[in-house]
Amino acid sequence: MDTAIEVTGLVVRRGKKTVLDHFDCAVPRGSVTGLLGPSGSGKTTLMRTVVGVQVVAAGTVTVLGSPAGSPVLRSKIGYLTQAPSIYADLTVRENARYFASLYRLGRDAADNAVETVGLTGAANQLVADLSGGQRSRASLACAIVGRPELLVLDEPTVGQDPVLRDELWAHFRRMAADGTTVLVSSHVMDEANRCDRLLLIREGVLIADDTPAGVKKAAGSDDLDQAFLNLIRAHEKVAA
Numbered sequence: 001m002d003t004a005i006e007v008t009g010l011v012v013r014r015g016k017k018t019v020l021d022h023f024d025c026a027v028p029r030g031s032v033t034g035l036l037g038p039s040g041s042g043k044t045t046l047m048r049t050v051v052g053v054q055v056v057a058a059g060t061v062t063v064l065g066s067p068a069g070s071p072v073l074r075s076k077i078g079y080l081t082q083a084p085s086i087y088a089d090l091t092v093r094e095n096a097r098y099f100a101s102l103y104r105l106g107r108d109a110a111d112n113a114v115e116t117v118g119l120t121g122a123a124n125q126l127v128a129d130l131s132g133g134q135r136s137r138a139s140l141a142c143a144i145v146g147r148p149e150l151l152v153l154d155e156p157t158v159g160q161d162p163v164l165r166d167e168l169w170a171h172f173r174r175m176a177a178d179g180t181t182v183l184v185s186s187h188v189m190d191e192a193n194r195c196d197r198l199l200l201i202r203e204g205v206l207i208a209d210d211t212p213a214g215v216k217k218a219a220g221s222d223d224l225d226q227a228f229l230n231l232i233r234a235h236e237k238v239a240a
């Protein structure tokens with residue numbers, strides 16, 4: 001497997017809590033890999049580690065062949081956080097153009113990214129005047145505009161309508177087909193079904209690393225929601 005992200009023996013503590021506990025996983029290049037798990041299970045913490053903004057207590061995280069956080073990775077990774085991280089006093093288009101310029105890309109790239117997230121009609125609006133869902137899409141436009149090798153998306157479709165969610169997922173799939181590795185967290189099972197691989201985390205421990213079909217088979221259910229419940233309960237029994 002050509003690996004984009006390799007995590008070995010990762011331990012992360014936040015406050016007094018061990019959030020990731022000897023965590024191992026590998027994400028194949030050019031895949032859409034879904035990060036699933038209950039609220040507070042450690043998904044955002046793992047993403048923060050991959051993009052190199054999280055202090056780690058132990059373990060190694062290798063991203064596109066370099067240690068996570070290496071300067072060489074900065075222009076290769078796009079990161080969408082849960083809280084929009086763009087300029088509220090600029091318009092959508094100005095934000096996209098600014099982020100495009102950081103990658104030495106021009107106006108066309110910026111306008112394409114704005115179109116991809118369905119915001120062409122709001123391109124001249126100040127980000128401060130957008131709805132929450134629109135703001136999140138404007139942030140997504142800025143994360144994808146540089147055509148990164150690795151795209152890390154923390155719940156990118158929260159608050160979006162079903163048609164737009166479908167279009168965004170089609171776009172993630174197209175990016176992966178073009179070679180981008182997409183690591184995406186979600187709570188939505190129909191989105192999980194669209195991933196090549198799934199990582200299921202519970203309380204900082206990886207309890208499944210498989211294709212959606214493999215997860216269903218291992219859990220004895222054709223329904224992914226039920227499959228995850230089965231795996232979580234089986235894991236609880238072992239831990240008890």
Ligand SMILES: Nc1ncnc2c1ncn2[C@@H]1O[C@H](COP(=O)(O)OP(=O)(O)OP(=O)(O)O)[C@@H](O)[C@H]1O
Binds near residue numbers: 019040043
């Ligand atoms: N800044 C912080 N200081 C201390 N603990 C934190 C901090 N941020 C998160 N945590 C804790 O780390 C754990 C994992 O949080 P994380 O945000 O990674 O979970 P998550 O799976 O992404 O959750 P969600 O699905 O709700 O976004 C939680 O117990 C949380 O309370």
